[in-house]
Amino acid sequence: MADMILVQDLVxxxxxxxxxxxxxxxxxxxxxxxxxxxxxxxKTTTIKMLTTVLDPTSGKxxxxxxxxxxxxxxxxxxxxxxxxxxxxxxxxxxxENLDLHGVLYGVPHGERKKRIEMLIDFVGLGDRKKxxxxxxSGGMKRRLEVARALLHKPRILFLDxxxxxxxxxxxxxxxxxxxxxxxxxxxxxxxxxxxxxEADRVANEVxxxxxxxxxxxxxxxxxxxxxxxxxxxxxxxxxxxxAIRAEEANATDRMRMMGRAWRGGGRR
Amino acid sequence: xxxxxxxxxxxxxxYVRSPARIIGSLGQPILFLIALGFGLRAMFARAxxxxxxxxxxxxxxxxxxxxxxxxxxxxxxxxxxxxxLKETLVAPVSRTEIVLGRMLGGAIVAFVQGLVVxxxxxxAGFRMVASPYLPLAIFFMFxxxxxxAGIGTVFGSVLQDMQGFPLIINFLIMPxxxxxxxxxxxxxxxxxxxxLLRLNPLSYGxxxxxxxxxxxxxxxxxxxxxxxxLLTAFxxxxxxxxxxxIQL
Numbered sequence: 001m002a003d004m005i006l007v008q009d010l011v012x013x014x015x016x017x018x019x020x021x022x023x024x025x026x027x028x029x030x031x032x033x034x035x036x037x038x039x040x041x042x043k044t045t046t047i048k049m050l051t052t053v054l055d056p057t058s059g060k061x062x063x064x065x066x067x068x069x070x071x072x073x074x075x076x077x078x079x080x081x082x083x084x085x086x087x088x089x090x091x092x093x094x095x096e097n098l099d100l101h102g103v104l105y106g107v108p109h110g111e112r113k114k115r116i117e118m119l120i121d122f123v124g125l126g127d128r129k130k131x132x133x134x135x136x137s138g139g140m141k142r143r144l145e146v147a148r149a150l151l152h153k154p155r156i157l158f159l160d161x162x163x164x165x166x167x168x169x170x171x172x173x174x175x176x177x178x179x180x181x182x183x184x185x186x187x188x189x190x191x192x193x194x195x196x197x198e199a200d201r202v203a204n205e206v207x208x209x210x211x212x213x214x215x216x217x218x219x220x221x222x223x224x225x226x227x228x229x230x231x232x233x234x235x236x237x238x239x240x241x242x243a244i245r246a247e248e249a250n251a252t253d254r255m256r257m258m259g260r261a262w263r264g265g266g267r268r
Numbered sequence: 269x270x271x272x273x274x275x276x277x278x279x280x281x282x283y284v285r286s287p288a289r290i291i292g293s294l295g296q297p298i299l300f301l302i303a304l305g306f307g308l309r310a311m312f313a314r315a316x317x318x319x320x321x322x323x324x325x326x327x328x329x330x331x332x333x334x335x336x337x338x339x340x341x342x343x344x345x346x347x348x349x350x351x352x353l354k355e356t357l358v359a360p361v362s363r364t365e366i367v368l369g370r371m372l373g374g375a376i377v378a379f380v381q382g383l384v385v386x387x388x389x390x391x392a393g394f395r396m397v398a399s400p401y402l403p404l405a406i407f408f409m410f411x412x413x414x415x416x417a418g419i420g421t422v423f424g425s426v427l428q429d430m431q432g433f434p435l436i437i438n439f440l441i442m443p444x445x446x447x448x449x450x451x452x453x454x455x456x457x458x459x460x461x462x463x464l465l466r467l468n469p470l471s472y473g474x475x476x477x478x479x480x481x482x483x484x485x486x487x488x489x490x491x492x493x494x495x496x497x498l499l500t501a502f503x504x505x506x507x508x509x510x511x512x513x514i515q516l
Contacts, residue, residue, distance in 0.1 A: 053357050053516040076360040087351035091282045103274040104359040148355075 003062070004029040004156055004188040005050065010059035012045050019045045021212040022059070027205075029155075030186040032179065034193065034203035034220075036236060039245040042212040043192045044084055047160050050190070051081055064155055077105070080149035084160040084192075086141050090134035094125055094144050097133060098151055105152035112151075119147035122177065124170075138165040146174055150181075157181075159191035163198065175202050196233035206232075210240045271361040272369035279340065279373025283380070290381070293339075297332040297385045301325070301392055304451060317453070325389035326478035327450025330412055333382040334470060337413045338441055340374025341420015341507070345427055354516060367511035371421055371504060375413035382409050399483035404493075408480055411496045412473035418503030425510035450474050454486035469499045 005027040012020040020042045027033040037043050048054035050061060052068040052075050061068050064078035088097050095116060102112035120129050123143035133141060142165060149157060157178065163171045179202060181187045193199055199206055200220045207217040216223055216239055220232050229235040283290070305321045305328075312320035347353040356366050396402065423436055447461065448470035457465065465471045476492035479485035485492070 048516055051358050053354065055515065073360045073362075076358055079358075081358055083351065083354055085351050085354075087353075087355045089278065089282075089352045089355075090350065091285055092278065096281070100274055100278060101355070101359075103270050104356065104361055106270065106360070 002029050002065075003027065004031075004064060005033075005190060006060070006062040007046075007050075008060040010046070010049065010061060011057045012042075012049060012054070013057045019212055020049075020056075023209065023212070023214045025207050025214060025217055027188060027190060029188050030182060031204045032182050032189040032191070032202055034191055034199040034206035035209065036192065036196070036199055036206055037209035038240050041209045041240075041245075043209060044160060046209070047081075047158055047190075047192070051079060051158060052076055077152075078154060079156040079158055080152060080154035081158040082142070082145045082149050082160065082162045084164075086138075086145070088133045088141055088144060088148075091132065093130050093132055094120060094136070095129040097144065098148055101148045101151055107152050115151055119150055120144075123147045123174070139167065139170060142166055143170060143174070153185075154187070156188045156190065159189065161192055161194065163193060163195065171198070178202070196231065196236050200232040208236060208239050215239050269365075271359070271365040272372065275356070275366060275369030276373035276376065279370065279377055283377045290384075293332070293336055293381060294384065294388070296335065297328045298388060300331065300451075301328045301385075301389060305392060319393075319395075321389075321393045322395060322482055323453070323478070323484075324451065325386075325392070325394035326481050327448070327474055328389060329382050329386050329409065330448070330450055330470060330474045330477055331445055332385040333378045333409060333412045334416050334445060335441065336378035336381045337375060337416035338420035338423075338436075340377055341371070341417050341422070341424045342427075342433065342436070343374070344370070344421065344424030344511070345430060345433075348514075348516075349429065353514075357514065357516065363512040363514075364508050367421060367508045368504070370511075371414065371417040371507060374417040374420070375410065378413040378417065379410050382413065397482045399480060401480040401483065401489060403480075404489075405477055405480035408473055408476040408492070408496065411500050412470065412477070415469060415473065415496065415500040415503050418500070418507035421507030422503075422510045425507070425514050444468055444470050447471075448474050449486065469495070469503075472496050472499075 003026040007026070008024050009022045010020055010024070011018070011022055023046070035043055035046070045054065049056045050063055050068060052072045055069055063075045066074040066078065068075045089100070092100065098116045098120065099112065102116065107115065120126055123146060125140060125144060128140070133144065136144070142162065146162060163174070166174070175198070178189055182189055203220055205217070205219055206223060208215050216226070218226070223235050224230070224232060227235040227238040229238055301324065305324050309320045312318070312323070317323070344353065447464045448468050449465055450470070454465055454471065454475065472487060472492045472495040475485060475487050476489070476496055479489055479492065
């Protein structure tokens with residue numbers, strides 16, 4: 001089975017700070033791969049490099065056989081992504097957001113329409129498709145983003161904490177669909193989450209990253225066995241310690257606060 | 269091409285859907301038109317310069333276009349903070365297409381705002397002169413819009429958050445507006461001011477627009493056409509370059 005994602009000695013430095021320290025891993029095609037780690041461990045930085053929006057300091061990456069620093073278009077065509085932060089246009093309707101995505105990805109008109117209808121129904125937003133996204137709750141936005149990531153039938157799905165703010169019903173529904181997709185269409189899934197129970201249930205394999213280094217990689221069962229823990233959460237804590245990580249508020253967080261004040265305590 | 273089109277359409281949709289923004293951005297030009305236009309009209313006439321509203325209106329139209337165009341570029345910061353920028357940056361289209369779509373959309377919005385202000389000027393008493401260059405007025409308006417959408421894009425691409433925003437307004441946009449000949453004639457100025465005017469891209473846009481509308485050129489039609497066209501092409505290039513360097 002071919003490797004859908006290959007990472008070798010990947011490094012990312014921000015000035016003196018080393019966010020990702022020489023990590024290596026592979027994700028075989030069709031597998032669901034959980035990328036776990038405490039806040040600030042380097043998960044999102046790694047995803048950014050895999051998805052062409054951040055250049056690595058050094059190391060080698062292949063996504064679907066292409067190099068994200070050189071064959072950006074092929075890499076971008078290969079994956080769909082749900083980002084950690086919202087990334088919808090609030091001033092457009094749910095349908096328009098998906099339509100814009102379909103046009104950007106070159107999905108032909110007829111198929112685009114069909115797939116949008118199908119996916120928007122699937123995430124339970126069929127009757128809200130003409131509503132502006134700014135009227136949506138956090139969970140509804142998340143569902144819409146999942147639908148959007150699947151619209152162009154990607155070979156790989158990147159999910160950066162996709163289930164934050166979702167109720168158990170929606171979470172199950174979406175994971176069920178993604179597992180089905182992985183089985184039926186051999187879609188590779190690369191996800192991060194802080195819900196260890198979720199990772200235990202859906203991931204074929206997990207890697208634990210801490211302080212920019214991968215500290216363990218195996219199946220969830222093997223990881224529990226190795227650490228002699230009953231749950232993946234305990235195994236995770238055994239591997240990464242009890243210390244609570246500080247994460248600085250970045251420019252985005254500050255802006256969100258400003259935006260909220262600006263819009264008179266807006267909806268998000 | 270499809271990316272340019274759909275991103276351009278997005279800007280237009282956002283524009284027509286926020287009446288508050290449309291009306292809000294009319295406030296400043298109207299204020300200038302009324303306060304200066306009517307306030308200085310008598311003095312201007314007494315100095316033998318004719319009708320100040322006629323002289324001022326092309327400057328006020330340029331002002332509306334300038335502000336809206338720069339804001340459209342700076343909207344990149346907003347999109348970056350609210351996430352939508354990421355969605356476009358991971359799409360399998362070149363960044364050049366993305367940024368051209370954004371700049372074109374922003375320029376069209378600014379141009380339309382310019383047209384609205386133009387109508388308001390007509391209501392305030394502005395009268396065009398039967399000039400052979402009249403059709404060129406549209407051209408100059410659109411070029412000003414594109415040029416400053418390019419400048420806005422440079423700042424939108426480089427700045428990480430809105431902290432630098434007042435800096436841009438007070439140290440870039442306001443000086444560009446005040447030292448452009450929008451409010452006063454380009455001849456008979458103190459030397460330093462005359463040089464500033466000559467270095468300011470907006471001066472040529474204002475002069476071209478004023479010349480096209482009331483047949484009064486300070487620099488001459490050819491100079492205005494050449495400078496504005498070249499600068500616009502240049503800034504679209506610079507804007508695209510800076511946008512293509514964005515990392516998340």
